[in-house]
Amino acid sequence: EVQLVESGGGLVQPGGSLRLSCAASGFTFSIYWISWVRQAPGRGLEWVANIKEDGSEKYYVDSVKGRFTISRDNAKNSVYLQMSSLRADDTAVYYCAREDDFNTFDYWGQGTLVTVSS
Amino acid sequence: DVVMTQSPLSLPVTLGQPASISCRSSQSLVHSDGNTYLNWFQQRPGHSPRRLIYRVSTRDSGVPDRFSGSGSGTDYTLKISRVEAEDVGVYYCMQGTHWPRTFGRGTKVEIK
Numbered sequence: 001e002v003q004l005v006e007s008g009g010g011l012v013q014p015g016g017s018l019r020l021s022c023a024a025s026g027f028t029f030s031i032y033w034i035s036w037v038r039q040a041p042g043r044g045l046e047w048v049a050n051i052k053e054d055g056s057e058k059y060y061v062d063s064v065k066g067r068f069t070i071s072r073d074n075a076k077n078s079v080y081l082q083m084s085s086l087r088a089d090d091t092a093v094y095y096c097a098r099e100d101d102f103n104t105f106d107y108w109g110q111g112t113l114v115t116v117s118s
Numbered sequence: 119d120v121v122m123t124q125s126p127l128s129l130p131v132t133l134g135q136p137a138s139i140s141c142r143s144s145q146s147l148v149h150s151d152g153n154t155y156l157n158w159f160q161q162r163p164g165h166s167p168r169r170l171i172y173r174v175s176t177r178d179s180g181v182p183d184r185f186s187g188s189g190s191g192t193d194y195t196l197k198i199s200r201v202e203a204e205d206v207g208v209y210y211c212m213q214g215t216h217w218p219r220t221f222g223r224g225t226k227v228e229i230k
Binding site for chain 1: 153155157159166167168169173214217219222223224
């Protein structure tokens with residue numbers, strides 16, 4: 001069974017940092033792109049970043065470029081999102097999602113809540 | 119960025135009746151490889167999104183056949199032939215043709 005489990009969310013002050021983790025199981029992790037997608041409270045979905053199978057390519061939405069860094073460790077079947085210079089509008093549930101061959105997300109985790117507030 | 123415009127944003131439906139959600143993109147979603155990467159997701163209250171349909175009309179495994187997708191170019195539709203209570207939630211279209219991937223604002227389906 002494919003599983004994606006996020007962790008690392010919490011309350012952080014504006015300007016602070018946080019590192020999210022996504023632990024994968026039930027599939028061959030090293031052959032899939034992985035994305036982070038976020039959902040602000042009561043709002044829609046926004047793709048944030050993704051990373052290629054071997055970590056050689058990474059892409060970000062403009063609003064997080066220079067502040068967020070995506071990485072992965074295929075030996076640990078995990079993807080990470082290092083977030084810095086956090087702002088109130090980064091407050092959201094952050095999901096990790098597996099990307100399939102059809103440029104879409106076929107499996108999602110349960111999400112982890114990040115709250116940026118003083 | 120490609121803007122995905124859904125309508126309606128709220129859809130009250132009677133059980134057993136059909137429902138239809140429209141999604142319009144600001145650019146054609148036909149990829150240079152010839153495929154059209156338009157997807158539909160369902161998000162039930164308190165749950166993560168779940169993909170229902172990819173490449174316009176292909177249903178994911180386990181998705182009831184009362185869900186169907188259609189469309190081309192910039193106009194797409196998700197139809198539910200007979201709404202059931204478990205279909206309550208928010209439905210999102212998403213394009214995977216252009217970077218960055220973008221979602222519609224969502225359509226909330228509720229029972230009258």
